[in-house]
Amino acid sequence: MSDATVDPVPGPACTTAVEPEEVRDIGLFGGLDDAVLEALVRELRVLELDPGDVVFRENERGREMFVLLSGEMEVVKQSRRDVPSRVAVLGPGDWFGEMSILDVMPRSATVRAIAYSRVLKIGAGDLDNLYRRDPKSYALLVLNVAREMSRRLRVADALLADMATAPLAR
Numbered sequence: 001m002s003d004a005t006v007d008p009v010p011g012p013a014c015t016t017a018v019e020p021e022e023v024r025d026i027g028l029f030g031g032l033d034d035a036v037l038e039a040l041v042r043e044l045r046v047l048e049l050d051p052g053d054v055v056f057r058e059n060e061r062g063r064e065m066f067v068l069l070s071g072e073m074e075v076v077k078q079s080r081r082d083v084p085s086r087v088a089v090l091g092p093g094d095w096f097g098e099m100s101i102l103d104v105m106p107r108s109a110t111v112r113a114i115a116y117s118r119v120l121k122i123g124a125g126d127l128d129n130l131y132r133r134d135p136k137s138y139a140l141l142v143l144n145v146a147r148e149m150s151r152r153l154r155v156a157d158a159l160l161a162d163m164a165t166a167p168l169a170r
Contacts, residue, residue: 018046018069018120026093027148028067031140040130040137045121049113056097059106063124065097071117077109089114098145101127 020038023029029037046069049055056062058078068090075088075096087109090096096111101124131138 017042018044022069023067023120026067026095028095028141028144030144032137036130036134036137039133040126041120043126043129047119047121049117049119051113051115053117054110054112055119056107056111058108058110062097062100062107065095065101065122066111067095067120067122068092069118069120071113071119072115073111073117073119074114075109075111084110095145095148098149102145 018041020034020041023041024034024037029040032040047055047066049071055066055073058076070092073090073094073096074086075090076084077087079085090111097107099105100107127138127141130141
C-alpha cells in the first residue's frame with residue numbers, strides 16, 4: 001500500500017487513451033454528442049492506481065478533477081479535532097476533485113484508492129480547451145457538475161437534519 005500522492009503526469013501508471021464507450025453513460029458527460037465526447041477523451045489521460053495510492057490530499061492546491069472508471073476510492077476528511085473520517089466511498093461513474101476547479105480553493109478532502117482503480121484526469125486546461133472549441137458542450141458539462149454538487153448538498157443537508165439533537169419548536 002502506497003500513501004504517496006499519485007503524480008498525475010504520464011508515466012508507468014498512466015495510459016494515454018480511453019474509449020468514448022467507456023464514459024458515454026457517465027453523468028458528467030450527459031448531453032455531449034458523440035463527436036465532442038470522442039474529441040474530449042482523446043486529449044485526456046487515465047491513471048492506474050493501486051490500493052492505498054493517494055490521488056490528492058486535503059488542503060493541497062489542485063486544478064484537475066477525476067472520473068472513476070473502475071475500482072473504488074475513499075474520500076477522507078480531517079475533523080476539527082484532527083481525526084480522519086471517511087465521508088464517502090466512490091465507485092465507477094463517480095467523479096471527484098471538481099471543487100478545486102470551480103472555486104480555486106485548496107482540496108477539501110483526501111481521496112485514495114481502496115481497490116485497484118482507473119481514473120480519468122480532467123484538468124482546468126482541458127475544460128478551457130472545450131470552452132474555446134464548443135461553448136455549448138462546455139456549458140452542458142459544467143451544468144452536469146452543478147447538478148451533482150446540488151445532489152450532494154441535499155444529501156449533506158439531510159444528514160445534518162438527522163443529526164440535530166433538538167426538534168425545532170413550532
